Amino acid sequence: MNTTELLPRIAVTLGDPAGVGPELAVRLLARPETTRMAEVYILADAAEVEAAAQAAGVVVPLSAAPRPGYAVLLDDASAPAEAIPVQQVSQAAGERTLHQLKRAVALANAGEVEAILFTPLNKTSLKLGGMNEEDELRWFARELDYEGTTSELNVLPGLWTARVTSHIPVSEIAERITVGNVLNTIRLLHSVLVDSGLESPRIAVCALNPHAGENGNFGREEIDQIAPGIAAAREDGMDASGPFPSDTVFLAAKRGDFDGVVTMYHDQGQIAMKLIGFDRGVTIQGGLPIVIATPAHGTAFDIVGKNAANLGATEHAFELAVKVGSRIRAAKAAV
DSSP states (O other): OOTTTTSOEEEEEOOOTTTTHHHHHHHHHTSHHHHTSSEEEEESOHHHHHHHHHHHTOOOOBOSSOOTTOEEEEOOSOOOSSOOOSSSOOHHHHHHHHHHHHHHHHHHHTTSOSEEEEOOOOHHHHHHTTOOSSSHHHHHHHHTTOOSOOEEEEEETTEEEEESSOSSOGGGTGGGOOHHHHHHHHHHHHHHHHHTTOSSOEEEEEOSSGGGGTTTTTOSHIIIIIHHHHHHHHHTTOEEEEEEOHHHHHHHHHTTSOSEEEESSHHHHHHHHHHHHGGGOEEEEETSSSEEEEESSOOOGGGTTTTOOOOHHHHHHHHHHHHHHHHHHHHHHHO
């Protein structure tokens, strides 16, 4: 049997070319131990990889075919003739980013990869480059022709979060907190935690209002929507509890009382997770039929070219892609 036969197959893109993504990608892939964990396919032109590697002071081992310790470069000779300006938002950066992400999705749709890892993107550049969805999660869902429940998941070692609402105005949050949306988000988080290896994950659910609404004095979402969603999850056999005030639930989660937390909106969980472990934070595009992971931090325009970006979150994102991607490939092999 080929030694790479059952390794997960991961497509890697360099993220926004104006940010730290290219240097993070090449630093990750320059390590032979990284490419022994998976079949890695780099979606970039040779000149882009070479420039990033030279800037980062590393060499990326490349091979024409999958083999441990090497990555396969899928060069389609599509890099623009003029260099994309670094450290700034631009249409060119957004178009280049989307081009490689579309190639990665095409590999996934063809069943040729189980996971996608992309280094940090810039949402404004993506919009300028042609992405019309509210965020990349919805873009991926459309490209994968997936209509089920999705949620961005933020992950630290030992703690996962999902959110009922994400990239929308604060003024629209309350109307989207419904029993069904709460239940579906709990289900999604439970499912991915099981896929990650936990047999019976413990999930806390945040309140929306201060002090969990104080019995309806500060809002009724906890009574009318969130608590019924939790009750429905428990009836389905999931270990979900709450709603808990969001200013204290992460203290309990940090000490190990819970494996996951469902939050009601973006910053409710993101602020806590980034304070707990910014350098290890990962975002998973949850609910999709393949694993799509990225470091949770941004493009860090201020340190581009300084080789100062912390590699920890990118390493963790790759490790998660390998872990869940391995399960997906094993399931394929068992059919």
